[in-house]
Amino acid sequence: MRRELIEGITPFVTDSEDKISREMSVFYNPVMKLNRDTTLAMLLVIGAPSDARAGGLRIGLPLEASGLRAARILRELVLPKMISFKRMRVNDRSPEAIQYAKENIALNKEGIDDAEMQNVTLSMIDANIMLREEHFDYIDIDPFGTPNPFLDAACQSIERGGMLAVTATDTSALAGTYPAATARKYWAAPIRNWLMHEAGLRILIRKVQLIGAQYEKGLVPVLSMSTDHYYRIFFRCERSHTAAKDVIRNHGFLHVCGGCMQTVASDRNSGVCPACARPLTVAGPLWTGPLHDRGTVSRMHDRAKAIDEKRYCSLISMLSVIIDECKLDEKGVIGFYDVHEIASRHKLPAPRRDALLSALGETRACRTHISGHGIKTDLPIARVVEAMRGLHATDKE
Numbered sequence: 001m002r003r004e005l006i007e008g009i010t011p012f013v014t015d016s017e018d019k020i021s022r023e024m025s026v027f028y029n030p031v032m033k034l035n036r037d038t039t040l041a042m043l044l045v046i047g048a049p050s051d052a053r054a055g056g057l058r059i060g061l062p063l064e065a066s067g068l069r070a071a072r073i074l075r076e077l078v079l080p081k082m083i084s085f086k087r088m089r090v091n092d093r094s095p096e097a098i099q100y101a102k103e104n105i106a107l108n109k110e111g112i113d114d115a116e117m118q119n120v121t122l123s124m125i126d127a128n129i130m131l132r133e134e135h136f137d138y139i140d141i142d143p144f145g146t147p148n149p150f151l152d153a154a155c156q157s158i159e160r161g162g163m164l165a166v167t168a169t170d171t172s173a174l175a176g177t178y179p180a181a182t183a184r185k186y187w188a189a190p191i192r193n194w195l196m197h198e199a200g201l202r203i204l205i206r207k208v209q210l211i212g213a214q215y216e217k218g219l220v221p222v223l224s225m226s227t228d229h230y231y232r233i234f235f236r237c238e239r240s241h242t243a244a245k246d247v248i249r250n251h252g253f254l255h256v257c258g259g260c261m262q263t264v265a266s267d268r269n270s271g272v273c274p275a276c277a278r279p280l281t282v283a284g285p286l287w288t289g290p291l292h293d294r295g296t297v298s299r300m301h302d303r304a305k306a307i308d309e310k311r312y313c314s315l316i317s318m319l320s321v322i323i324d325e326c327k328l329d330e331k332g333v334i335g336f337y338d339v340h341e342i343a344s345r346h347k348l349p350a351p352r353r354d355a356l357l358s359a360l361g362e363t364r365a366c367r368t369h370i371s372g373h374g375i376k377t378d379l380p381i382a383r384v385v386e387a388m389r390g391l392h393a394t395d396k397e
Helices: 030-046 068-078 095-107 127-133 148-157 179-186 196-213 241-248 294-307 313-329 339-345 353-360 381-396
Strands: 002-007 010-015 057-061 085-091 120-123 136-141 158-168 217-227 230-239 251-257 263-266 280-287 365-368 371-377
Touching: 002 030, 010 068, 010 095, 030 057, 030 068, 030 136, 030 158, 030 217, 030 230, 030 294, 030 313, 057 068, 068 085, 068 095, 085 127, 095 120, 127 148, 136 148, 148 158, 148 196, 158 196, 158 217, 179 196, 196 217, 196 230, 196 241, 196 251, 196 280, 217 241, 217 294, 217 313, 294 313, 313 365, 313 371, 339 371, 339 381, 353 365, 353 371, 353 381, 371 381
Parallel strands: 057 085, 057 136, 085 120, 136 158
Antiparallel strands: 002 010, 158 230, 217 230, 251 263, 251 280, 365 371
Protein backbone atom coordinates (compact mmCIF):
# COMPACT_ATOMS: atom_id res chain seq x y z
CA MET A 1 0.00 0.00 0.00
CA ARG A 2 1.45 3.34 -1.07
CA ARG A 3 1.62 5.96 1.68
CA GLU A 4 2.90 9.51 2.16
CA LEU A 5 4.77 9.97 5.45
CA ILE A 6 7.22 12.29 7.21
CA GLU A 7 10.39 11.29 9.06
CA GLY A 8 12.28 14.03 10.85
CA ILE A 9 11.15 16.95 8.69
CA THR A 10 11.44 14.99 5.43
CA PRO A 11 8.32 14.03 3.43
CA PHE A 12 8.52 10.77 1.49
CA VAL A 13 6.43 8.11 -0.21
CA THR A 14 6.80 4.38 0.31
CA ASP A 15 5.06 1.03 0.44
CA SER A 16 3.90 0.26 3.96
CA GLU A 17 2.78 -3.16 5.17
CA ASP A 18 1.94 -4.52 8.60
CA LYS A 19 4.74 -7.09 8.39
CA ILE A 20 8.17 -6.44 6.88
CA SER A 21 9.88 -9.28 5.01
CA ARG A 22 12.98 -9.89 2.91
CA GLU A 23 10.77 -10.39 -0.15
CA MET A 24 9.63 -6.74 -0.12
CA SER A 25 11.76 -4.59 -2.43
CA VAL A 26 10.58 -1.36 -0.76
CA PHE A 27 9.28 -0.87 2.76
CA TYR A 28 9.36 1.62 5.61
CA ASN A 29 10.43 0.54 9.09
CA PRO A 30 9.88 3.38 11.59
CA VAL A 31 12.04 1.55 14.17
CA MET A 32 15.05 2.33 11.96
CA LYS A 33 14.60 6.10 12.27
CA LEU A 34 17.34 6.07 14.92
CA ASN A 35 19.61 4.28 12.44
CA ARG A 36 19.06 7.04 9.87
CA ASP A 37 19.45 9.71 12.56
CA THR A 38 22.95 8.39 13.25
CA THR A 39 23.82 8.85 9.57
CA LEU A 40 22.79 12.51 9.71
CA ALA A 41 24.63 13.13 12.97
CA MET A 42 27.82 11.50 11.67
CA LEU A 43 27.68 13.51 8.44
CA LEU A 44 27.27 16.65 10.54
CA VAL A 45 30.62 15.79 12.13
CA ILE A 46 32.63 14.67 9.10
CA GLY A 47 30.88 16.70 6.39
CA ALA A 48 30.60 20.17 7.92
CA PRO A 49 31.96 22.75 5.44
CA SER A 50 34.82 23.57 7.82
CA ASP A 51 35.71 19.88 8.35
CA ALA A 52 34.92 18.17 5.05
CA ARG A 53 37.51 17.16 2.49
CA ALA A 54 38.36 19.69 -0.22
CA GLY A 55 35.40 19.82 -2.57
CA GLY A 56 33.12 18.00 -0.12
CA LEU A 57 32.32 14.40 0.76
CA ARG A 58 31.71 11.57 -1.68
CA ILE A 59 28.74 9.71 -0.19
CA GLY A 60 27.88 6.14 -1.23
CA LEU A 61 24.46 4.62 -0.45
CA PRO A 62 24.56 1.22 -2.18
CA LEU A 63 21.42 -0.31 -0.57
CA GLU A 64 19.16 2.71 -0.56
CA ALA A 65 15.72 1.12 -1.18
CA SER A 66 13.14 3.96 -1.12
CA GLY A 67 15.78 6.70 -0.94
CA LEU A 68 14.66 7.95 2.46
CA ARG A 69 18.21 8.25 3.82
CA ALA A 70 19.29 10.25 0.76
CA ALA A 71 16.14 12.42 0.95
CA ARG A 72 16.81 13.22 4.61
CA ILE A 73 20.42 14.12 3.83
CA LEU A 74 19.19 16.57 1.20
CA ARG A 75 16.33 18.10 3.19
CA GLU A 76 17.93 18.21 6.64
CA LEU A 77 21.64 18.73 5.88
CA VAL A 78 22.25 19.97 2.32
CA LEU A 79 19.35 22.44 2.08
CA PRO A 80 20.40 24.35 5.25
CA LYS A 81 24.05 24.10 4.10
CA MET A 82 25.17 22.08 7.11
CA ILE A 83 27.36 19.74 5.06
CA SER A 84 29.41 19.99 1.90
CA PHE A 85 29.28 17.11 -0.58
CA LYS A 86 30.98 16.49 -3.87
CA ARG A 87 28.91 13.52 -4.95
CA MET A 88 26.11 11.35 -3.58
CA ARG A 89 25.51 8.02 -5.30
CA VAL A 90 22.09 6.51 -4.58
CA ASN A 91 21.78 2.88 -5.65
CA ASP A 92 19.49 -0.11 -5.43
CA ARG A 93 19.12 -3.04 -7.79
CA SER A 94 15.31 -3.01 -7.53
CA PRO A 95 13.49 -1.00 -10.26
CA GLU A 96 10.64 -0.33 -7.83
CA ALA A 97 13.04 0.97 -5.18
CA ILE A 98 14.80 3.31 -7.60
CA GLN A 99 11.45 4.71 -8.74
CA TYR A 100 10.60 5.54 -5.14
CA ALA A 101 14.09 6.99 -4.61
CA LYS A 102 13.62 9.30 -7.61
CA GLU A 103 10.28 10.49 -6.24
CA ASN A 104 11.60 11.06 -2.73
CA ILE A 105 14.66 12.95 -3.92
CA ALA A 106 12.43 15.11 -6.16
CA LEU A 107 10.13 15.79 -3.17
CA ASN A 108 13.06 17.21 -1.20
CA LYS A 109 15.20 19.07 -3.73
CA GLU A 110 13.34 22.38 -3.67
CA GLY A 111 15.63 25.20 -2.58
CA ILE A 112 18.84 23.26 -3.30
CA ASP A 113 21.06 24.66 -6.04
CA ASP A 114 20.76 22.90 -9.39
CA ALA A 115 24.56 22.55 -9.43
CA GLU A 116 24.41 20.60 -6.17
CA MET A 117 21.56 18.39 -7.38
CA GLN A 118 23.65 17.45 -10.42
CA ASN A 119 26.02 15.81 -7.94
CA VAL A 120 23.25 13.39 -6.87
CA THR A 121 23.19 10.35 -9.16
CA LEU A 122 20.99 7.25 -9.13
CA SER A 123 21.94 3.80 -10.34
CA MET A 124 20.19 0.43 -10.49
CA ILE A 125 22.92 -2.19 -10.23
CA ASP A 126 24.22 -4.73 -7.72
CA ALA A 127 25.58 -2.98 -4.62
CA ASN A 128 28.98 -4.67 -4.96
CA ILE A 129 29.39 -3.51 -8.56
CA MET A 130 28.46 0.04 -7.55
CA LEU A 131 31.00 0.05 -4.72
CA ARG A 132 33.78 -1.23 -6.99
CA GLU A 133 33.16 1.49 -9.56
CA GLU A 134 34.44 4.35 -7.39
CA HIS A 135 35.78 5.37 -3.97
CA PHE A 136 33.78 7.11 -1.25
CA ASP A 137 34.44 9.10 1.93
CA TYR A 138 31.23 7.82 3.53
CA ILE A 139 29.57 4.46 2.85
CA ASP A 140 26.41 3.16 4.54
CA ILE A 141 25.86 -0.62 4.48
CA ASP A 142 22.35 -1.20 5.82
CA PRO A 143 21.00 -4.54 4.50
CA PHE A 144 18.14 -6.76 5.57
CA GLY A 145 20.07 -9.41 7.54
CA THR A 146 23.83 -9.89 7.46
CA PRO A 147 26.18 -7.31 5.91
CA ASN A 148 28.60 -10.08 4.88
CA PRO A 149 27.90 -10.03 1.12
CA PHE A 150 28.86 -6.35 0.91
CA LEU A 151 31.88 -6.10 3.22
CA ASP A 152 34.61 -6.91 0.72
CA ALA A 153 33.49 -4.32 -1.82
CA ALA A 154 32.81 -1.72 0.89
CA CYS A 155 36.27 -2.17 2.43
CA GLN A 156 37.87 -1.72 -0.99
CA SER A 157 35.77 1.35 -1.77
CA ILE A 158 36.19 3.33 1.45
CA GLU A 159 38.86 6.03 1.23
CA ARG A 160 41.70 6.72 3.67
CA GLY A 161 40.22 8.79 6.49
CA GLY A 162 36.69 7.88 5.40
CA MET A 163 33.81 6.56 7.48
CA LEU A 164 32.20 3.14 6.92
CA ALA A 165 28.83 2.49 8.59
CA VAL A 166 27.76 -1.16 8.92
CA THR A 167 24.40 -2.43 10.16
CA ALA A 168 23.52 -6.06 10.94
CA THR A 169 19.98 -7.20 11.71
CA ASP A 170 20.82 -10.92 12.03
CA THR A 171 21.30 -10.58 15.78
CA SER A 172 20.07 -14.14 16.38
CA ALA A 173 23.36 -15.40 14.92
CA LEU A 174 25.60 -12.78 16.51
CA ALA A 175 23.97 -13.00 19.95
CA GLY A 176 24.22 -16.78 20.22
CA THR A 177 20.79 -18.16 19.37
CA TYR A 178 22.40 -20.17 16.57
CA PRO A 179 26.08 -20.77 17.47
CA ALA A 180 26.74 -22.75 14.29
CA ALA A 181 25.58 -19.77 12.23
CA THR A 182 27.90 -17.48 14.22
CA ALA A 183 30.87 -19.73 13.46
CA ARG A 184 29.96 -20.04 9.78
CA LYS A 185 29.15 -16.37 9.11
CA TYR A 186 31.36 -14.53 11.62
CA TRP A 187 34.21 -16.96 12.39
CA ALA A 188 33.65 -16.82 16.15
CA ALA A 189 31.85 -18.41 19.09
CA PRO A 190 29.05 -16.33 20.68
CA ILE A 191 27.87 -16.27 24.28
CA ARG A 192 24.32 -16.67 25.56
CA ASN A 193 23.93 -14.61 28.72
CA TRP A 194 23.56 -10.95 29.73
CA LEU A 195 26.65 -10.11 27.64
CA MET A 196 25.39 -11.62 24.40
CA HIS A 197 24.77 -8.30 22.64
CA GLU A 198 28.09 -6.71 23.57
CA ALA A 199 29.85 -9.92 22.51
CA GLY A 200 27.83 -9.89 19.27
CA LEU A 201 28.87 -6.30 18.57
CA ARG A 202 32.52 -7.14 19.14
CA ILE A 203 32.32 -10.26 16.95
CA LEU A 204 30.86 -8.17 14.12
CA ILE A 205 33.55 -5.51 14.54
CA ARG A 206 36.30 -8.11 14.21
CA LYS A 207 34.72 -9.62 11.09
CA VAL A 208 34.63 -6.23 9.34
CA GLN A 209 38.19 -5.47 10.46
CA LEU A 210 39.53 -8.75 9.07
CA ILE A 211 38.05 -7.94 5.66
CA GLY A 212 39.56 -4.44 5.79
CA ALA A 213 42.96 -5.76 6.86
CA GLN A 214 43.20 -7.69 3.57
CA TYR A 215 43.47 -4.30 1.86
CA GLU A 216 45.85 -2.79 4.45
CA LYS A 217 43.05 -0.79 6.03
CA GLY A 218 42.74 -0.44 9.80
CA LEU A 219 39.04 0.01 10.55
CA VAL A 220 38.68 1.60 13.98
CA PRO A 221 35.21 1.78 15.59
CA VAL A 222 34.20 5.30 16.64
CA LEU A 223 30.58 4.48 17.56
CA SER A 224 29.15 1.00 18.25
CA MET A 225 25.45 0.53 18.96
CA SER A 226 23.26 -2.37 20.03
CA THR A 227 19.64 -1.26 19.99
CA ASP A 228 16.22 -2.67 19.13
CA HIS A 229 16.81 -5.57 16.71
CA TYR A 230 20.12 -4.52 15.14
CA TYR A 231 23.78 -3.64 15.63
CA ARG A 232 25.35 -0.60 13.99
CA ILE A 233 29.01 0.40 13.90
CA PHE A 234 30.85 3.37 12.38
CA PHE A 235 34.47 2.67 11.40
CA ARG A 236 37.13 5.27 10.62
CA CYS A 237 39.45 3.99 7.89
CA GLU A 238 43.19 4.30 8.54
CA ARG A 239 45.08 3.01 5.55
CA SER A 240 48.48 1.40 6.16
CA HIS A 241 49.78 -2.06 6.99
CA THR A 242 50.70 -0.73 10.44
CA ALA A 243 47.13 0.44 11.08
CA ALA A 244 45.80 -2.95 10.00
CA LYS A 245 48.22 -4.77 12.32
CA ASP A 246 47.36 -2.48 15.23
CA VAL A 247 43.68 -3.35 14.83
CA ILE A 248 44.34 -7.10 14.75
CA ARG A 249 46.42 -6.87 17.94
CA ASN A 250 43.17 -6.00 19.72
CA HIS A 251 41.48 -9.26 18.74
CA GLY A 252 41.03 -11.68 21.61
CA PHE A 253 38.42 -13.39 23.76
CA LEU A 254 35.79 -12.46 26.33
CA HIS A 255 35.91 -14.67 29.45
CA VAL A 256 32.90 -14.86 31.76
CA CYS A 257 32.68 -16.87 34.96
CA GLY A 258 29.42 -18.78 35.26
CA GLY A 259 29.87 -18.84 39.02
CA CYS A 260 30.81 -15.38 40.32
CA MET A 261 30.16 -13.46 37.03
CA GLN A 262 33.68 -11.99 36.85
CA THR A 263 34.35 -10.75 33.30
CA VAL A 264 37.77 -10.28 31.68
CA ALA A 265 39.37 -9.98 28.24
CA SER A 266 42.16 -12.38 27.28
CA ASP A 267 44.30 -13.44 24.34
CA ARG A 268 43.58 -17.09 25.29
CA ASN A 269 40.47 -19.08 24.41
CA SER A 270 40.25 -20.96 27.72
CA GLY A 271 41.06 -20.52 31.38
CA VAL A 272 39.80 -20.45 34.95
CA CYS A 273 38.28 -17.56 36.86
CA PRO A 274 40.91 -15.45 38.66
CA ALA A 275 38.39 -14.75 41.43
CA CYS A 276 36.88 -18.18 42.17
CA ALA A 277 38.91 -20.68 40.05
CA ARG A 278 35.86 -22.02 38.19
CA PRO A 279 36.07 -22.77 34.43
CA LEU A 280 35.28 -19.80 32.21
CA THR A 281 32.73 -19.44 29.41
CA VAL A 282 34.47 -17.94 26.36
CA ALA A 283 33.23 -15.83 23.46
CA GLY A 284 35.31 -14.89 20.45
CA PRO A 285 37.60 -14.20 18.82
CA LEU A 286 36.29 -10.65 18.97
CA TRP A 287 37.37 -7.01 19.20
CA THR A 288 38.67 -6.19 22.70
CA GLY A 289 39.50 -2.53 22.06
CA PRO A 290 37.32 0.57 22.66
CA LEU A 291 33.83 0.58 21.17
CA HIS A 292 33.65 4.35 20.82
CA ASP A 293 35.65 7.52 20.23
CA ARG A 294 34.58 10.09 22.83
CA GLY A 295 35.39 13.11 20.64
CA THR A 296 33.33 11.87 17.70
CA VAL A 297 30.37 10.82 19.85
CA SER A 298 30.39 14.12 21.76
CA ARG A 299 30.36 16.14 18.55
CA MET A 300 27.48 14.05 17.16
CA HIS A 301 25.54 14.62 20.37
CA ASP A 302 26.20 18.36 20.52
CA ARG A 303 25.42 19.05 16.86
CA ALA A 304 22.20 17.04 16.88
CA LYS A 305 21.09 18.78 20.07
CA ALA A 306 21.88 22.21 18.62
CA ILE A 307 19.77 21.54 15.51
CA ASP A 308 16.59 20.13 17.06
CA GLU A 309 16.48 18.42 20.44
CA LYS A 310 12.95 17.12 19.84
CA ARG A 311 13.64 15.71 16.36
CA TYR A 312 16.70 13.81 17.55
CA CYS A 313 15.54 13.04 21.10
CA SER A 314 16.16 9.26 20.93
CA LEU A 315 19.59 9.73 19.38
CA ILE A 316 20.60 12.40 21.90
CA SER A 317 19.47 10.19 24.80
CA MET A 318 21.46 7.20 23.55
CA LEU A 319 24.57 9.25 22.80
CA SER A 320 24.42 10.75 26.31
CA VAL A 321 24.70 7.26 27.79
CA ILE A 322 27.50 6.32 25.37
CA ILE A 323 29.49 9.44 26.31
CA ASP A 324 29.23 8.25 29.92
CA GLU A 325 30.38 4.77 28.82
CA CYS A 326 33.49 6.24 27.22
CA LYS A 327 35.22 6.91 30.54
CA LEU A 328 35.49 3.15 31.16
CA ASP A 329 35.69 2.17 27.50
CA GLU A 330 38.87 4.24 27.30
CA LYS A 331 40.30 2.32 30.27
CA GLY A 332 39.90 -0.95 28.38
CA VAL A 333 36.93 -2.23 30.39
CA ILE A 334 35.14 -4.94 28.42
CA GLY A 335 31.67 -6.21 29.28
CA PHE A 336 29.31 -5.14 32.05
CA TYR A 337 27.36 -6.62 34.95
CA ASP A 338 23.60 -7.12 35.02
CA VAL A 339 22.30 -5.83 38.35
CA HIS A 340 19.23 -8.09 38.33
CA GLU A 341 21.34 -11.16 37.61
CA ILE A 342 23.65 -10.35 40.53
CA ALA A 343 20.65 -9.76 42.82
CA SER A 344 19.12 -13.09 41.82
CA ARG A 345 22.32 -15.05 42.41
CA HIS A 346 22.99 -13.48 45.81
CA LYS A 347 19.33 -13.38 46.94
CA LEU A 348 19.35 -9.60 47.24
CA PRO A 349 16.76 -7.05 46.13
CA ALA A 350 17.89 -5.23 42.99
CA PRO A 351 18.89 -1.68 43.96
CA ARG A 352 18.16 1.36 41.84
CA ARG A 353 20.92 1.56 39.27
CA ASP A 354 21.72 5.20 40.07
CA ALA A 355 22.11 4.36 43.75
CA LEU A 356 24.52 1.53 42.96
CA LEU A 357 26.54 3.70 40.58
CA SER A 358 26.84 6.34 43.30
CA ALA A 359 27.99 3.72 45.82
CA LEU A 360 30.66 2.45 43.41
CA GLY A 361 31.90 5.95 42.52
CA GLU A 362 31.28 7.96 39.35
CA THR A 363 34.84 7.43 38.10
CA ARG A 364 34.68 3.65 38.60
CA ALA A 365 31.23 2.79 37.23
CA CYS A 366 28.70 3.96 34.62
CA ARG A 367 25.61 2.96 32.68
CA THR A 368 25.67 1.05 29.40
CA HIS A 369 23.36 1.73 26.45
CA ILE A 370 23.22 -2.01 25.74
CA SER A 371 21.13 -2.88 28.81
CA GLY A 372 18.84 -0.90 31.08
CA HIS A 373 19.94 -3.13 33.99
CA GLY A 374 23.66 -3.05 33.21
CA ILE A 375 26.62 -1.27 34.80
CA LYS A 376 30.16 -1.04 33.49
CA THR A 377 32.89 -0.92 36.11
CA ASP A 378 36.60 -1.56 36.50
CA LEU A 379 35.96 -2.89 40.00
CA PRO A 380 35.91 -6.68 40.65
CA ILE A 381 32.53 -8.36 40.96
CA ALA A 382 33.08 -8.85 44.71
CA ARG A 383 33.10 -5.06 45.20
CA VAL A 384 29.83 -4.73 43.29
CA VAL A 385 28.17 -7.40 45.45
CA GLU A 386 29.55 -5.71 48.59
CA ALA A 387 28.05 -2.38 47.48
CA MET A 388 24.68 -4.03 46.83
CA ARG A 389 24.71 -5.62 50.29
CA GLY A 390 25.53 -2.23 51.79
CA LEU A 391 22.60 -0.57 50.01
CA HIS A 392 20.28 -3.36 51.15
CA ALA A 393 21.43 -2.97 54.77
CA THR A 394 20.86 0.79 54.59
CA ASP A 395 17.37 0.32 53.18
CA LYS A 396 16.47 -2.05 56.06
CA GLU A 397 17.41 0.49 58.73
